Amino acid sequence: MSDVIATERTRTNWAGNVTYRASALAHPTSTDELQRLVASTPRLTALGSRHSFNTIADTDAVQVSLQDLPPVLDIDTSRRVVRVAAGMTHSQVAAGLEARGWALANLASLPHISTAGAVATGTHGSGVRNPSLAQAVVGLDVVRASGAIEHVDASSPDGALDAHRVAIGALGVVTAVELAIEPTFQVATTVHLDLPWDAVSAHFDEVMSDAYSVSMFTSFDHRGARQVWVKHRVDEAAPAVNLVALGARPATGPVHPGENDPAGVTEQGGVPGPWAERLPHFRSSFTPSTGAEIQAEYLIPAASAVTALEALRPLASVFAPILIAAEIRTIAPDTAWLAPSSGRQSVGIHFTFRRDAAAVAAAVSRIEEALAPFDPRPHWGKVSGMSVEGLHDAYPRLTDFAAVARDVDPTGRFRNAYLARVLS
Ligand SMILES: Cc1cc2nc3c(=O)[nH]c(=O)nc-3n(C[C@H](O)[C@H](O)[C@H](O)COP(=O)(O)OP(=O)(O)OC[C@H]3O[C@@H](n4cnc5c(N)ncnc54)[C@H](O)[C@@H]3O)c2cc1C
Incomplete structure (x- = not known):
């Protein structure tokens, strides 16, 4: 097992209604370490800021947090896109953008949640013209089961970006997210x-x-x-x-x-x-x-x-x-x-x-x-x-999504009990 895995057991989600069963919590400090960890760990689940209320981020294997990865906030003003480290919270991203005169179109009610976690579950705010944060994603970097990093954006084949926006942790560990921005307001x-x-x-x-x-x-x-x-x-x-x-x-x-x-x-x-x-x-x-x-x-x-x-x-x-x-x-x-x-x-x-x-x-x-x-x-x-x-009725693309998950993760490295049930 990698030395970035702490022996400490992961405790509970933020609300305390889910006690994680994970045997260990890994805190890689660089993308390289994360890649080696993914490649050498048979099963692992990405953990964001622990704000979900169900077992979506739980596993009986290893949880991996990106909290110790260095923060990144690169603004491309000509494309109106910010690239952020996936584990950064809304408040970190928002403060960095605001300080430089930029904005996201919308945010959830709580600024403490992680960018990747919010995107992965379709987290939203309010507004008849405001979609979820996932819709602001123009690209993302994801560590696949092999440990290789893949960039997914609108040019990726087969509508991959739309499959990856809300990926419920099933398609790999997202390390960076590129989000559409606009001038501050x-x-x-x-x-x-x-x-x-x-x-x-x-x-x-x-x-x-x-x-x-x-x-x-x-x-x-x-x-x-x-x-x-x-x-x-x-x-x-x-x-x-x-x-x-x-x-x-x-x-x-x-x-x-x-x-x-x-x-x-x-x-x-x-x-x-x-x-x-x-x-x-x-x-x-x-x-x-x-x-x-x-x-x-x-x-x-x-x-x-x-x-x-x-x-x-x-x-x-x-x-x-x-x-x-x-x-x-x-x-x-x-x-x-x-x-x-x-x-x-x-x-x-x-x-x-x-x-x-x-x-x-x-x-x-x-x-x-x-x-x-x-x-x-x-x-x-x-x-x-x-x-x-019921979920399959509610989410007509769930079967297509399960096929993508099988394709990118054939051995179920990112599969936890929640995903095994939902994607069955
Ligand atoms: C007080 C409170 C207020 C909230 N307000 C809102 C709201 O206004 N609007 C709304 O829609 N929701 C809201 N939520 C729900 C919350 O936004 C979601 O549960 C969100 O997923 C939490 O993000 P997280 O970072 O805590 O993710 P976690 O709960 O840690 O994980 C959620 C999912 O994201 C995946 N994930 C996390 N990081 C990565 C990564 N790097 N790569 C790949 N997958 C990853 C996990 O594997 C898991 O599948 C609220 C929750 C709380 C507790």
Whole structure:
């Protein structure tokens, strides 16, 4: 075994609801070391920042973290592309870009997650014109089972880039990601409280498309959308929807979408600031919560959103003991084969539950029953009870993806129990 493998056993995911079974955690410090490790280890799984809620990043063999690889942030201004080391977090990448006058189009709610991990699961933010981060990928370097590095981009044959964008760890260890960038921009976040359900239903599309990135938070109870976060890009037309006229009231101070101290959320109150300090909901300098939570999320076609929300509302009493917050976001279509937003304008219905695995499993089963008519696609990084057949129905390119995985990794070097099940 390589000397970069520590004897220390990997502990748990960030939320503490998955105890990793890995026999070892490797921390290579150079790409060469990583390549030798991959070539000499019969089975290994890449580990990002451990923010997934299921066993997707677990293995009973070796986990490999890229945290100790040197950071890279090279901007090609003529191509409008940044090349970053795959293990760098959103906040590291965002700070580096912002300092040099550049931006990513969108970010997830949490700046602490790794670039490769976010891309690998189709992680997204909100915005009717904003696809997932995976869609911003114009190229990537991946260490294959042989230890060789391959570059994949739009010129690679057979739509390889779209197979590799959301690769759920199955196609190799990604060492570098090239992302489309644009000149930096400013965003101002305003929050309104308690938008009644009638207004949500009657004006859903209008509200969600009224600014660059809009999120609604709800408990599915009588309060309707108890928070509406409108993130307005200041170089665009001002939001036109009058949320007060629709029955909401302006927040009088900063609010947290869950139960934590609002000091940890990015600035609200309509104060313009750089994209990197507004698009994530949480500040990078704060732990967003204790982590004692479990998340589930389903992406459905945007056109079904209002009916789907109505189908979930009768479950408010099921959710009440365990739901910290549910968030509703929009995601523009992706070309990635396995993106939950692949090929369709989507609405994501996300649930942050308390860390009570049995109660969450029961709630998730009720959610999946309620959402079944709406063709839901579960988020790869969150919990779901969907069968393998269900996943194949939800993700029509899953069989094609499994064939690519067999092709690039015939001995199953990157195969863990999660992938063995999903790609069977
Ligand atoms: C508090 C919180 C907030 C979140 N907010 C959002 C959100 O706003 N939007 C959203 O869509 N999701 C969100 N998520 C989910 C999160 O973005 C995903 O679970 C994401 O995959 C986490 O990235 P990670 O680096 O922790 O990956 P991990 O959980 O460590 O791994 C996830 C997958 O990525 C693979 N992977 C990691 N690194 C590499 C690599 N170098 N090469 C190849 N494969 C790799 C792993 O093998 C595994 O398959 C949130 C999660 C938390 C805990």
